[in-house]
Amino acid sequence: MRLQGVGYHQDREGKGWATAPADIEQDFAIMREMGVNSIRLTHYQHGQVIHDLADRYGMVLWDEIPLVSRWTWGDDAVASAGLRDDARQQLRELIRQNGNHASVFNWGIANEVDFGKSLPAFITTSKDTPAPDPLPLLRELNALAKSEDPSRATALATCCEGRLLGSADIPITAEAADLGGANRYFGWYYGQPGDLGKHLDSLRALRPNQPVSVTEYGAGGATTIHTDNPLGGKVDQRGRNQPEEYESYIHETAWATLSAKPYLWGTWLWNSFDFATTVRREGDAIDINTKGLVTYDRKIRKDAYYFYKANWTATPTVHVAGRRYVDRAYPVADVRVYSNAPRTDLLVNDRVVGTLSACPQMICAWSNVALAAGANRVVARGVFPTGAVDDAIEWRVAPEAARSIRIDSGALVAPEIAGKRYGSDAFFDGGRFGDINAYSGYGPRPEKKVVAGTPEGAVAETYREGRFGYRVPLANGRYTVELSFVEPALAAGARQFDVVANGKRAIAALDIAAVAGAPLTRVTRRIVVPVTDGMLDLKFVPIKGDAIVSGIEITR
Structure with a gap:
């Protein structure tokens, strides 16, 4: 049986770790409803309540001790006798x-003790000392x-x-235990989401005889x-720009x-x-890790929760994503519905937008759905053999x-x-x-660069670059298009491009x-474009270097 589950921390808002059995029972029920068949009890021993519940309902548990990230003090090359004794005691008691x-299926002997010299400020106090080797301690715990x-x-x-x-x-530690588990955050802390597959294939090829699993993945x-588009700009892994849609x-x-x-x-x-x-x-939030699929107070089940419920259960599930993005920036929207129905209908203001069947991965998606000025009632209707299930937002x-469409090019939020x-x-x-104030997410933020010539500085700080286009659905008519440009770094003559409209x-x-x-100075150009087929088609065509744009404002 393949395990599909979640990591679990037991604290909650208003109580911290002073939780009652009823709190744990509620958490367990929420996880079961999502279709979880396994829970990784991270990163320490959990109490008997959740073990009893797992026994009763057939949930498979990963138990582990709190040997996390560090296994030495300061620049010590080996674990102290006290630390070794403590780890052995905790494992024995677990x-x-x-x-x-x-x-309980397995015993976890450590979590992420293979940072090595990858984050010296986090793991060791000196960049000049050798990375301590965790393998002797891990082998000792494995034998115990x-x-x-x-x-x-x-x-x-x-x-x-x-x-x-x-x-x-980086020390290679996976071989110190029977079962391999990889905590990997491609598309979040590093790399691209598409890197995950080939990375896992490489781990499998290195140790074909060791079962491999993925023990953490996700996003804030x-x-x-x-x-409006999770691919529109850079997510801020250590800062504020962490939209719910990017997690999904x-x-x-x-x-x-x-x-x-x-x-x-x-x-x-x-x-x-x-x-x-x-x-x-x-x-x-402050002092909160927001990678959960349910909020700290347990009041909101985020969109991604219903993505898994639709995929992991046979319970009729229909959920319109983006429901908390109520006041929309654009009069058109891409609508995503998590539905495990054989057929799913989308209605906006009682008008049928379309019908989709057997949606891949239970994601039914409609692009460029028109919204009216004012309130819009969006209804997803899943048609099941047992009847219809509606979700309305x-x-x-x-x-x-x-009246106006204003696009902040290169901005995620x-x-x-x-x-x-x-x-x-x-x-x-x-x-x-791109972003003229790009930040890697580690260390102090660099001094903020300011764009001259605009009261809308934040808009001018981000951009889209390369060879690209924009296709904006519009009612037929004549439109003024104001384009904002900022040169991030290149000198005169290094970048030239055309803009083609329809x-x-x-x-x-x-x-x-x-x-x-002057550098970092906003330049604007206005053009008038007739739209006759319901679409404004802008193309940014490089002549020398890459094309670039920072903002687009379209007015009837």
């Missing part, structure tokens, strides 16, 4: 206290687990083998922060990969619930947003500008996003640096 629970309980496998969750860490010195999801995107793409890997014996997403941590200032489009409503980057095809060249050989006369 096994003896939980060994008679039928639900075998002596205490020969009937169960040992397991280990790793962070860093084969990851995008350059020349960092703030329920009050939203995007990561889980959709990750599960597409994981579900297609038959050699994986189990997967556990991170995390079932938001949880407390004193090192986070991210998304819409309301989206609103302000009159100002209905659009800034708030007084008097103007911008949306995040959308309607694009090709190119890549097949006609509207701007020829634009050299932003030459026109601006």
Whole structure:
């Protein structure tokens, strides 16, 4: 039986770790409803309540001790005698206290002790000392687990083998336990979501005789922060721009990969619930890790929760994603519905938009759905053999947003500008996003660069670059299109490009640096474009270097 589950921290808002059995029972019920058949009890021994519940309902548990990230003090090359004794005691107690629970499948001996020199400031106090070797301690713990309980496998969750860490010195620890587990955050902390599959294949090829699993994957999801397109700009892994839609995107793409890997014996997403941590200032929270599929107070089940419920259960499930993005930036929207119905209908303001059947991965998607000014009632109707199941939400489009479309190119989350409503980057095809104040997510943020010549500085800071286009659905008519350009770094003569509007060249050989006369200075151009077939087609065509644009404002 393939395991599909979640990592679990037991704390909750208002109680911290002072939870009652009823709290654990509620959490367990929420996880079961989503279709979980396994829980990784991270990263410490959990109480007897959840073990009893798992026994009763047939849930498979991964138990582990809190040997996490560090296994030495300061620059010590080996674990101290006290630390070794403590780890041995915790492992012995974990096994003896939980060994008679039928639900417990394996004993986890450590989590992410293979950072090595990849994050010196996090793991060691000096860049000049050799990375301490965790293998002697791991082998000792593995042997202890075998002596205490020969009937169960040992397991280990790793962070860093084969990851995008350059020349960092990384110890290979997976072989220290029976079962391999990989914590991997492609598309979040590093790399692209599409890198996950080939990375797992490489781990499998290195150790073909060791069962491999994925023990953590996911992304932050703030329920009050939203995007019009999760591919429009860079997510801020250590900051505020962590929209709920990006979390859903990561889980959709990750599960597409994981579900297609038959050699994986189990997967556990991170995390079932938001949880407390004193090192986070991210998304819409402080001291909270927002990678949970359910909020810290258990009141909101995020969109990604229903993605898994639709995929992992036979329970009739229909859920319109983006429901908390109520006040929309654009009068058109891409609508995604998580539905395991044989047939799913989409209705907007009682008008049938379309019908989809057998949606891949239970994701039914409609592009460029028109919204009216004011309130819009969006209904997804799943037609099951047992009857129809509806999910209805309301989206609103302000009159100002209905009159003008303002695109913040290269932005994942659009800034708030007084008097103007911008949306995040959308309607694009090709190119890549960029930010003049780009930040890697580690260390202090660099001094902020300021764009001259605009009261809307935040809009001008991001851009789309390369060879790309925008296709914006519009009612037929004449439109003024104002384009904003900023040259991030190149000198005059290094970048030239045309702008083509509905097949006609509207701007020829634009050299932003030459026109601006100074770096980081906004340049604007206005063009008038007739729309006759319901679409504004803008193409940014490089002549020398890459084309670039920072903002697009379209007014009837």
